[in-house]
Amino acid sequence: xxxxxxxxxxxxxxxxxxxxxxxxxxxxxxxxxxxxxxxxxxxxxxxxxxxxxxxxxxxxxxxxxxxxxxxxxxxxxxxxxxxxxxxxxxxxxxxxxxxxxxxxxxxxxxxxxxxxxxxxxxxxxxxxxxxxxxxxxxxxxxxxxxxxxxxxxxxxxxxxxxxxxxxxxxxxxxxxxxxxxxxxxxxxxxxxxxxxxxxxxxxxxxxxxxxxxxxxxxxxxxxxxxxxxxxxxxxxxxxxxxxxxxxxxxxxxxxxxxxxxxxxxxxxxxxxxxxxxxxxxxxxxxxxxxxxxxxxxxxxxxxxxxxxxxxxxxxxxxxxxxxxxxxxxxxxxxxxxxxxxxxxxxxxxxxxxxxxxxxxxxxxxxxxxxxx
Numbered sequence: 001x002x003x004x005x006x007x008x009x010x011x012x013x014x015x016x017x018x019x020x021x022x023x024x025x026x027x028x029x030x031x032x033x034x035x036x037x038x039x040x041x042x043x044x045x046x047x048x049x050x051x052x053x054x055x056x057x058x059x060x061x062x063x064x065x066x067x068x069x070x071x072x073x074x075x076x077x078x079x080x081x082x083x084x085x086x087x088x089x090x091x092x093x094x095x096x097x098x099x100x101x102x103x104x105x106x107x108x109x110x111x112x113x114x115x116x117x118x119x120x121x122x123x124x125x126x127x128x129x130x131x132x133x134x135x136x137x138x139x140x141x142x143x144x145x146x147x148x149x150x151x152x153x154x155x156x157x158x159x160x161x162x163x164x165x166x167x168x169x170x171x172x173x174x175x176x177x178x179x180x181x182x183x184x185x186x187x188x189x190x191x192x193x194x195x196x197x198x199x200x201x202x203x204x205x206x207x208x209x210x211x212x213x214x215x216x217x218x219x220x221x222x223x224x225x226x227x228x229x230x231x232x233x234x235x236x237x238x239x240x241x242x243x244x245x246x247x248x249x250x251x252x253x254x255x256x257x258x259x260x261x262x263x264x265x266x267x268x269x270x271x272x273x274x275x276x277x278x279x280x281x282x283x284x285x286x287x288x289x290x291x292x293x294x295x296x297x298x299x300x301x302x303x304x305x306x307x308x309x310x311x312x313x314x315x316x317x318x319x320x321x322x323x324x325x326x327x328x329x330x331x332x333x334x335x336x337x338x339x340x341x342x343x344x345x346x347x348x349x350x351x352x353x354x355x356x357x358x359x360x361x362x363x364x365x366x367x368x369x370x371x372x
Contacts (some may be wrong), residue, residue, distance in 0.1 A: 051139055056329045059265075062296045065337055069256050071289045073298055078248050078285055079209045082231070085251060090222050091115045091215075100128070102151055108132045108161045115168075115222065117215045121201060123192065125215035126177040127170045129223070130157055136164035139229040141216065141254070143247075144169070145238025146277065149176020156235070162324055166218060166229065173211040175231050195278040209279060213247055220253060231255045233367055235289075236262055236356050238316065241308075247307055250296035257298055258363050260309045260355050264318050265291040265326060273317045295330050300340035307366055309345045309359050315355035321346055 062068055076085060093116040100112060113129040127148070140160045144150040145176035150157070150169035157167045174180050174192055182191045185200050192198070220232065234257040241262020248257035249272030266286070269275055289297075298306035310322050327344040334340045343366075349358040 004012055007246045008011065013187050017204055023262055028121060042104075043229065055092065056292065056326050059267075060292045060296065060329065060333065062293055062333060068297060071293055072250055073287045075246075075285075075294075075297075078288060079207055079213055079250070081207070081210075081258075083204055085217050085219055087217050088218075091117045091218050094222065103128075103130070103154070103157075105268060106154075106158055107166075108134060108163060110135075116348070117218050119181045119211060119214055120186065120206065121192070122179070122181040123173060123211050124179050125170065125173070125211075126267070127168060127219055127330060129219075130161060130166055130167060130169065132161050134164055135166060137228060137230050139223065139227075139232050140165045140167045141220075141232060141234040142167050142169045143240030143241040143243045144171050144176065144237030145225060145236070146172060147173065147238070149178075152236070153355075156237075156355055156360065161363075163364060166227075168223065170215060170219075170240075170243075172243070173208075181229040207281070207285075209285065212279060213241055213250070216247055217251065218245075220251070224253075227360065235355075236260065236365060238262060238353065239279075245291075245294055245298050245308075248304075249294045252304070254298075255303050256305045256307070256367055258366070260359055261311055261314055261316065261318050261353060262308065264322065266312075268322070268325065273319075276317070283326050292326060292330065293341060296333060296340075299330065299334055301343040302339065304339075305341040305343070305366065307343045307345065307362075309347055309362060311350065311353065311356070312346050312348045314353050315350035320344075338371050 001362060007305060030167050033074060035191075043128050062071060073083060080086070089171055091354070095114040095116070097111040098114045103109070110131045112135045113131065114130065115125075115127045117125040117127075119125070142153055142156060144153050149171040153169060157169060170308075171178055180192050183201065184190055187200055190197060190200060195277075197210070223229065223232075224276065232254050232256045234244045234248055236258070237260045239257035244259045245262055248254045263280060265277070266281070270335075275281065277321065295306060295308070310318055312321060313319060323344055323346055327342065330342045333341055345359075345362055347356055347358050350356050
């Protein structure tokens, strides 16, 4: 019996190795990794030739300045079910000068103000406004990604406090200090523990995307009326980078925006790692306008700029060298419009899913750089 097993295993290994050679894929384990989209930290991503067959300019729906206004309005209507952002609506509760032991050791911190927002289905949002002792009267809006609350962005918050910036920090819906309510649906009572559950409450009159963006709108409305900032800038990592891109596309109050490992166009999502969460692949939303359109909307306008930073060896998602694939087409359109800027940077200094020191320096330099 043992002899038969040994013979069978030997034959299997010979056939498997032979298939690896004759199909041109190399050893079977590498083929499996490739098919499953598994990437090691040192793996170079080589995009298949099919994406070069895309005519990027034809995928862009923004051909005139009027197109920008129309697309922006359509995006807002899909998200908010309103024709425009509501600039009069405010958070339902503001607590000033709160104490939080998680942030008591921040340097150059004068006080923390807490913004509480309650939305449909009792989904809430808790954000903190960190005000520095020595302020430069500029505001950074910080969006944390899927790995937890904005406590995970403490290093970034400290970096900008040190530079005199106030920081308004958000966690994604259902994460961090935000709640996970139990709601009634046609499928029974469901606890919202994942963004994927949002599909159960979609309707013709309501999009759960509202949970991602309404807290920012209401908070900025309050900030505009009660603080004296010269500019609003926005930063986000991962899912927070996606929020940064989309929100900057719909609200022109954001001057310079920075998405780190946040999104790529759908035709560049060549592995399961890059597929993204519920909000990144919602068909009806991206039928209005695709990612290339969103990048243009986030970039266009007086004193506005959108910057994407990708970690070349990111173990999570959107790794590889993306320079020169679509960024030139976007900047060319903006140059034709004569307003707005877009830049793509590649961070090769580490192999993590994070905002690195290198990226922080890029962001700070870009914020300080005058628009041409």
